[in-house]
Amino acid sequence: MNIKNWHFNLLISLNSFILFFVLFENSLHIPVSLQVMGRLHPLLLHFPIVMLIICWLLFLGRKKLEKDIPRIHTILYSLVFVSALLIALTTIMGLILSREDGYDGNNYLWHKYGGVSLSFLSLGLLAFLRFRQSKPYHPLFSVGINIALVLLLLTGHFGANLTHGEDFIYAPFEKKESDALDMENALVFQDAVLPILQAKCMGCHNSSKPKGELILSDTTAILQGGKNGSLFTSGNPATSLLIQRLLLDIEDQHHMPPKGKTQLSIDEIALLQSWVQSGGKFNVPLMAFGEQDSLFQAVKAVYGFQGPETFDFPPADQKLIEKLSTPYRIINPIDASSGALDVNFYGQEFFNEESLLALVPIATQIVSMNLSSMPLKKVDFQTLSKFTNLRKLNLNNTPISNGDISSLAALENLKNISLVGTEIKNEGLIKLTEQPNIRHIFVWNTSIKPAEIDALKKKFPKVHINAGSPLDLQQKLALTLPKIEPTQRFFKDKITISMTHPISGVQLRYTLNGKDPDSTNALIYKQPFTLEKDAELRVKAVKDSWLASDEVKQQFHLSTYTPQKVQLESKPHQLYKARKEISLFDMESGGENHADGKWLGFQGTDFSASLFFDEPVQLNTLALSIKQDYNQHIYPPEYVEVWGGVDSVNLKLLGNIHLILDKAEQMQKKKLINYRIANQPLRVIRLKTKHYKTIPDGFPGGGSSPWLFVDEIILN
Numbered sequence: 001m002n003i004k005n006w007h008f009n010l011l012i013s014l015n016s017f018i019l020f021f022v023l024f025e026n027s028l029h030i031p032v033s034l035q036v037m038g039r040l041h042p043l044l045l046h047f048p049i050v051m052l053i054i055c056w057l058l059f060l061g062r063k064k065l066e067k068d069i070p071r072i073h074t075i076l077y078s079l080v081f082v083s084a085l086l087i088a089l090t091t092i093m094g095l096i097l098s099r100e101d102g103y104d105g106n107n108y109l110w111h112k113y114g115g116v117s118l119s120f121l122s123l124g125l126l127a128f129l130r131f132r133q134s135k136p137y138h139p140l141f142s143v144g145i146n147i148a149l150v151l152l153l154l155t156g157h158f159g160a161n162l163t164h165g166e167d168f169i170y171a172p173f174e175k176k177e178s179d180a181l182d183m184e185n186a187l188v189f190q191d192a193v194l195p196i197l198q199a200k201c202m203g204c205h206n207s208s209k210p211k212g213e214l215i216l217s218d219t220t221a222i223l224q225g226g227k228n229g230s231l232f233t234s235g236n237p238a239t240s241l242l243i244q245r246l247l248l249d250i251e252d253q254h255h256m257p258p259k260g261k262t263q264l265s266i267d268e269i270a271l272l273q274s275w276v277q278s279g280g281k282f283n284v285p286l287m288a289f290g291e292q293d294s295l296f297q298a299v300k301a302v303y304g305f306q307g308p309e310t311f312d313f314p315p316a317d318q319k320l321i322e323k324l325s326t327p328y329r330i331i332n333p334i335d336a337s338s339g340a341l342d343v344n345f346y347g348q349e350f351f352n353e354e355s356l357l358a359l360v361p362i363a364t365q366i367v368s369m370n371l372s373s374m375p376l377k378k379v380d381f382q383t384l385s386k387f388t389n390l391r392k393l394n395l396n397n398t399p400i401s402n403g404d405i406s407s408l409a410a411l412e413n414l415k416n417i418s419l420v421g422t423e424i425k426n427e428g429l430i431k432l433t434e435q436p437n438i439r440h441i442f443v444w445n446t447s448i449k450p451a452e453i454d455a456l457k458k459k460f461p462k463v464h465i466n467a468g469s470p471l472d473l474q475q476k477l478a479l480t481l482p483k484i485e486p487t488q489r490f491f492k493d494k495i496t497i498s499m500t501h502p503i504s505g506v507q508l509r510y511t512l513n514g515k516d517p518d519s520t521n522a523l524i525y526k527q528p529f530t531l532e533k534d535a536e537l538r539v540k541a542v543k544d545s546w547l548a549s550d551e552v553k554q555q556f557h558l559s560t561y562t563p564q565k566v567q568l569e570s571k572p573h574q575l576y577k578a579r580k581e582i583s584l585f586d587m588e589s590g591g592e593n594h595a596d597g598k599w600l601g602f603q604g605t606d607f608s609a610s611l612f613f614d615e616p617v618q619l620n621t622l623a624l625s626i627k628q629d630y631n632q633h634i635y636p637p638e639y640v641e642v643w644g645g646v647d648s649v650n651l652k653l654l655g656n657i658h659l660i661l662d663k664a665e666q667m668q669k670k671k672l673i674n675y676r677i678a679n680q681p682l683r684v685i686r687l688k689t690k691h692y693k694t695i696p697d698g699f700p701g702g703g704s705s706p707w708l709f710v711d712e713i714i715l716n
Helices: 006-027 032-038 046-060 062-068 072-097 106-131 139-164 188-200 219-224 241-247 266-277 294-303 318-324 353-357 360-365 378-384 402-410 426-433 450-459 580-585
Strands: 329-333 341-345 366-370 392-394 416-418 440-442 464-466 483-485 495-500 507-511 529-531 535-542 552-558 565-568 600-603 608-618 621-627 639-645 652-658 670-676 681-690 707-715
Touching: 006 072, 006 106, 032 072, 046 062, 046 072, 046 139, 062 072, 072 106, 106 139, 188 266, 188 294, 241 266, 266 294, 318 329, 318 360, 353 378, 360 366, 378 402, 402 426, 426 440, 426 450, 450 464, 552 670, 565 580, 580 600, 580 707, 608 707, 621 681, 639 670, 652 670, 681 707
Parallel strands: 341 366, 366 392, 392 416, 416 440, 440 464
Antiparallel strands: 329 341, 483 495, 495 529, 507 535, 535 552, 565 608, 600 707, 608 681, 621 670, 621 707, 639 652, 639 681
16 A cells, blocks of 8 residues: 555654664764754653643544534544654654663653654554544544553653652652651651752652762662762762762752752751761761751751650649659659659658659659669569650669560650669660660660670661760869850940850850960959950860860951942852842851851852942951861962042052961961051942962862852951
């Protein structure tokens, strides 16, 4: 039979090319011009979807439409042709696109062969209409067009999985849980890091679509890295490919995620940086980090934490609580809105078998109990098993043994237990770690060996086992650091300084002139004091029978003048915009984390700002406050120019400051670049920096583009 229609010949040619491509794809080389064509696949694919659905709907309603539209067969034939043509072209583009890196796995194969099959089937449907004009709507055609619709939906589903991740279509029906983390149970990687990678990165870096040969769906693949090497360097975010790609300018072709994709927030990037800085471990619980640790704070900023636990049991009878309360058995509510109770025992000589047993009538309401140093017996541990709502239990310095641990197995809600100074052995500790909700175990000054504790930490990563260090009564302990308020370094007119320490009886010795706060030079802190000029505060805590604390230093800088207008002439990096011009004179000090919203960050762009005054001012000094952290590629500028004049047209160069890079071991995290101005009236000042084109050799990150971070300009 001769095929006369050119359009039918065209479809046969396109499908022949598809068959040829599938059979010999591993031997084909795709030129750059066709690669561009392949990338049109996501743009074109929506058209055949719509056309095929229209054909299906028209076929279903053909009998009703034939009365009003006699040429319905011709219209349907034309629409099927357009659908088949678009499907073939989309399939060819998809096959070309698949030759680029990053397409693999089951979703890719199902999507690929689904598209190929749909193209062949569409050609078959068109042939059926073309060559069976006497009876085109044979039951076989009806089956075929329904199969085509199902195949279209399945192919689209697997394509969505490739682009957006697994089960994209069904995701809205899945149960969504609150993003807020359970602070006591959360694992840093599993609960805080992995969700960011899943939401922002895994669409292009999954087992079905491993762009750059990088898969982020499991820990083994993450450690393996991709074709550009390891994903991160433990303890060093600055040299980690993951962090470098995130911090590139969004216009850079290597920036991740690519422009047009959902970007990570500043807090999410800070979390990943802190995770890498902490070692990039996969099984560490969040509670292994102190609340002031940058990683803990970053997790809190991104997710927040679940509120205090709520209890659904009724409150105990108040009269009964008052009857059971004695000077040696104190019963207090956990909070005013809860029926939960906290019990503390005092006085060993007053404790007996009835002391604990008497509390059984209110056992349901008791969630916290302190039995430290009480002379407990076996019967007391058996009684403890009735307090099934206990969350926190202190058994420090009690005669508990491994045999008594089995009595605690009934405490399924127990989260925190302290066994300091007890005879507990490793076998008993193993039984405790196996309890379903246990999260914190304190075993200071026990005979459990460090190797045994390390083994349990690996086996039960969510359980935080704190072994402390053996207590030496002859050893002096060092005092913790004193706290200085406020933390800001800049002020106008005057600032009131206060200092505190959590241990009573501590003496705080300080100086304001930068000298060592020893007994010769130091002042003794008694009450808050006021500063009205620049000062370098150095303070340490001392107390008899204790080692002195480490020294705390803080600079305070007076800023006399504020311009009426500030014009930031260079654009900061999109991730480090702070409050733009406002940040330069807001008296807010940037912290250790340059993503805290107080630092202006620049990379590849010189910093430039103009300051305008309504009336002439006579300045003595100008200072630019910057951050330095060589390991994170944060460097001072090569030099700074200071321009000034009575208006913006007649500015002249007042001077420049050439900076010498400090050695890495001498570098200070925060630096003030000072310039003395000859006494003259100025209404306009322009401050310009010149960066190093690349970080000088011999310094961390040598050859890379440096960052500049600025938080304040000071005028006096």
